[in-house]
Amino acid sequence: MGRKRSIDRNALLDAAEAVVRRDGAARVTLNAVAAEAGVSKSTVLYNCKNKEALLLALIERRIAAEENTANEIRAALDAAPDSGIRTRIALARREMSEDDRAVILSLSATIAQNNELAAPIRAHYARVLDEILQTSTTSDDAFIAFLAIEGLHCLERFEILQLDPDRRRRTLDDITRLARRGLTRSESEGGARCAV
Template identity: 50%
Template sequence: MVGRPRTIDREAVLDAAQAVAARDGAAYLTLEAVATEAGISKASVLYDYKNKQALMKAVIERRIAAEDARIQDIRKCLGEKPNAAILARLIAESRELSDDDRAVALSLCASVAGDAELREPVRAMMAQRVASVRDTSEDESGAMLAFLAIEGLKALEWLSLYEWPPAERSKLISEIRWLIDQKPEEIPCEEISEDS
């Protein structure tokens, strides 16, 4: 017996899930809400995503894959340039966030924080990015400081904790770029605790 051909597009389901998350928040990202948004039955959503957690994980993985692809395209343009990974991250962060990007990130954040399985794709992405910065950097110290700075800037923006005016944000990106070439002086822990 041959099954019925698949007519539901997985990307359309994930688009609907992202729309629900952006509009209503992750707490309201239910299989029913996604089905309604996509104009399909709940059974169609269940076919690919057995539960809310599986659906959320798929949304997270798709967003990570899209961002990674964008960064890889930038790296290809840079060629074999030293510090390619961190330079690509800086160029990628030069774009302004859309309200949709911010809304989805903010709504998924609480779910990711409270669920180790949902955190895993994010942890894997960060481990890969750290390794990439280390592998392509002429001096790991400055590059890692730049990486931490750009991730901090991004976190503040994605979580809607602070939004820099565009000119100030551009200046910050340039200053973070400056960090890449710095060679920080190592301060012994004893000196840090004595001055505290």
């Protein structure tokens, strides 16, 4: 039986992620992705012109997935004060799977060597930070809380620091308290109290 002539883009990206997990992003080849997906190399080329385009599509899909989850959290917050940082804290409380960690770690090494692959990540973080600052009662506290969350993510993603679940929860509770400081300050100025 021959290889399929076409493939859904998400199925192709699933195959690419499987190759990244197995071989690392630096070793991804269009042939390896084609073999994993059960399609011809020309089918992969039709969907993604080259390896860089394939990796870029993977990065953009991961960003879109995170933004979709953030949108769901934000909708549940119903435009509450500090919704930007509260959304980031809620995202940080979610456990990252080992598969996700492996893909992100491998992609990070490749992104560090290719400025074009970093462009959508920079744009994503610019949007996130803008939302945090625009929705914050006190932007300084929210900004510091954001940096703390991202620092924790970095240490975890690169497997430099792995907190036990209780310590991780307490750390995120501390970051939440930091973000709440702005709410507490606004209360004394007549603002409404809102839980993070």
